[in-house]
Amino acid sequence: MRDVLDELLDWVRTGQRVGLATVVGTWSSAPRQPGAAMIVGPDATVVGSVSGGCVEGAVYDLATEVRASGQPVLQRYGVSDDDAFAVGLTCGGTIEMFVEAVDQATFPELIEVGEDIRAGRAVAVATVLNGPRAGAHLVLRPEAMTLGSLGSNRLDDAVRDDALGLLSQGSTAVLHYGPDGERRGDDIAVFVASYAPKPRLIVFGAIDFAAAVAKVGAFLGYAVTVCDARPIFATAKRFPDADEVVIEWPHKYLARTDVDERTVVCVLTHDPKFDVPLLEVALRLPLAYVGAMGSRRTTDDRLKQLRELGLTEEELSRLHAPIGLDLGARTPEETAVSVAAEIVGARWGGSSVPLVRVDGPIHHGT
Numbered sequence: 001m002r003d004v005l006d007e008l009l010d011w012v013r014t015g016q017r018v019g020l021a022t023v024v025g026t027w028s029s030a031p032r033q034p035g036a037a038m039i040v041g042p043d044a045t046v047v048g049s050v051s052g053g054c055v056e057g058a059v060y061d062l063a064t065e066v067r068a069s070g071q072p073v074l075q076r077y078g079v080s081d082d083d084a085f086a087v088g089l090t091c092g093g094t095i096e097m098f099v100e101a102v103d104q105a106t107f108p109e110l111i112e113v114g115e116d117i118r119a120g121r122a123v124a125v126a127t128v129l130n131g132p133r134a135g136a137h138l139v140l141r142p143e144a145m146t147l148g149s150l151g152s153n154r155l156d157d158a159v160r161d162d163a164l165g166l167l168s169q170g171s172t173a174v175l176h177y178g179p180d181g182e183r184r185g186d187d188i189a190v191f192v193a194s195y196a197p198k199p200r201l202i203v204f205g206a207i208d209f210a211a212a213v214a215k216v217g218a219f220l221g222y223a224v225t226v227c228d229a230r231p232i233f234a235t236a237k238r239f240p241d242a243d244e245v246v247i248e249w250p251h252k253y254l255a256r257t258d259v260d261e262r263t264v265v266c267v268l269t270h271d272p273k274f275d276v277p278l279l280e281v282a283l284r285l286p287l288a289y290v291g292a293m294g295s296r297r298t299t300d301d302r303l304k305q306l307r308e309l310g311l312t313e314e315e316l317s318r319l320h321a322p323i324g325l326d327l328g329a330r331t332p333e334e335t336a337v338s339v340a341a342e343i344v345g346a347r348w349g350g351s352s353v354p355l356v357r358v359d360g361p362i363h364h365g366t
Contacts, residue, residue, distance in 0.1 A: 001037045001125075001193065002117060004048040008039055008102070009114045016042045017070075017103035019063030023050050024074075024129060024174055024191040025096035035172045035193050039102075040064050051077070051095060063099050072100040072135040074189075098127065098191060100135050109139045109147040113195075116141065120197045120223075124167040126150065126159045129174070129189040140164055150190065155181035163192045170196035170262055198223040199288070200259065203242075204250040204278060205268035206233035209293065212336035213266055215241040220340060222264065227253050229274070251277035259285055264343055266323065267292040276305045283315045289346045291323035291339060325352050 001008070001022070011018050019040040026034060038048035038056070040063040050059055055077045066073055078094035102110065116123040126138040128150050138156055139147040140163050150156055158181035166173055172194050178185020201217040203210045206228035217224045218241045227246040228234040234247045246253055250269065259265075265282050267290070269275055275292060279302065282290045292302065299321045306316060324338035325345070345352045 001035065002195070004037050004039045005114055005117060007041065007045075007047045009111065011039075011041055012103055012107075012110055015104060017067055017101055017106075018042065019065075019067030019099060020102045021050055021059045021063045021097050021099045022127075022191070022193070023095055024098045025076075027078075027094040033172075034174075034191075038063065040067055042067075050097060055095075059097060059099070062097075066099045067101050070101045070106070072098065074098050074129050074134070098129050100127075106135065107137055109137060112147065113139055117195045122167055122194075122196050124163045124192055124194045126163050127191045127193070129191055131188060133188070138163075140167065142167065152180055155188065157181060158183060159190055159192070163194075166192050167194045167196060170194055170199070196262075199262035199264065200225065201264045201266070202227060202254065202257070202259075203266045203268060204228065204254075204274070205270065205293075206230060206235075206238065206245075207268055207270075209332045209335055210266075210268050211239055211241070212332035213268065213339055214239050216336045216340045217264075218242075220344070225257075228269070249277075250274050251281045254278060254281050254285070259287060261286050261288060263287045264289045265291070266339060268323075270294060270298075272302070272305070275302060276309070279306060279319065280309050280311065283311055283318055287318075289320065289343050290318055291320035291342065293323045294321060296322065320346070 008018060021038045023034050023036040036050050038046060038050045038059060040046055040060060046060055049056065062073060062075060076094060076096045113123055113125060122142055124140045128134050128136045133151040136150045137148045138150050138159055140160055142164060146160055150159060155177060158177055162175055173192055175190045175192060176186040177183060177188045177190065179187050199222055201222035202225045203213050204227050206226060210226055214224045214226055224242045225244050225246060226234065226239045226242045227248060227250055229249045231247045234245050236245050239245050265287055267275055267278055270293060279292060303316060320342060324335060325341045327338045329335040329338040351358060
């Protein structure tokens with residue numbers, strides 16, 4: 001919903017109704033992940049995408065019908081065996097779509113949800129997908145009262161516990177329950193969309209390569225921090241794509257700042273007095289990715305020093321060094337693409353092998 005949030009809120013605030021289509025499930029090579037959304041406004045304007053073009057026309061028609069009728073629909077789209085040009089995903093995947101009519105009456109909590117998302121506050125929205133309660137919403141925040149209801153106190157309690165767990169991980173999923181919240185049942189399907197704050201990308205080393213990595217990191221949706229101990233180089237003007245520029249010794253900053261299992265750290269300093277203390281801290285934190293720039297000789301020297309500091313082979317195995325994939329990159333921008341590609345591959349479990357050499361699904365985790 002992030003991609004369509006501005007237009008969605010504008011319409012709802014003015015008392016208008018829209019048709020909102022959300023991807024809630026994917027299988028095989030589906031082009032968009034759960035949570036992708038498309039809206040059809042009161043003037044027939046369409047915003048967003050749910051399939052990269054494969055079934056957009058059919059979803060547009062369905063969202064228009066649902067906006068008019070107010071009756072939510074759970075619809076699955078896949079490959080058509082009878083007609084290659086029929087409504088279906090020609091890429092071979094399958095997606096499941098929940099389409100609902102949204103206005104101030106059907107989703108009165110939406111404005112507050114939008115404010116949380118814009119402010120970077122963690123919030124989750126649970127939506128019933130099937131049965132007589134389809135379209136009911138429950139809004140959840142860490143350590144805060146819930147808003148709305150899914151129609152049963154016990155179901156609300158069960159979903160609250162599970163949804164807050166998903167929110168803490170920044171995960172989105174469909175959960176199944178019995179009619180009164182029983183976890184062994186599958187009568188009721190509930191889609192939990194997590195809107196956690198952006199994951200962090202912390203780039204250490206105020207060099208030209210760092211500026212390029214910061215730019216591509218922002219493009220990928222990270223909240224970017226550039227850190228360097230040298231104030232003459234660590235300036236906001238040199239790093240316009242960074243959300244913040246910090247002047248501090250790298251290892252001290254990393255030890256005190258908030259990180260989690262989604263945080264990415266790129267060490268580009270090229271200086272052992274910065275690199276080694278920083279990597280000693282980084283490799284002992286629960287981070288998503290730790291990469292360090294440098295030649296193979298520099299990497300070997302770092303590893304030797306880190307072993308002398310007591311890091312285990314398991315901890316050292318988490319280090320991506322030399323950083324990036326072998327793309328033959330030369331410029332800072334090309335190197336940033338190489339680094340970004342490795343980060344994405346680590347996130348989704350990709351092999352980093354050219355797709356032409358890979359059998360099976362193109363999209364991992366589906």
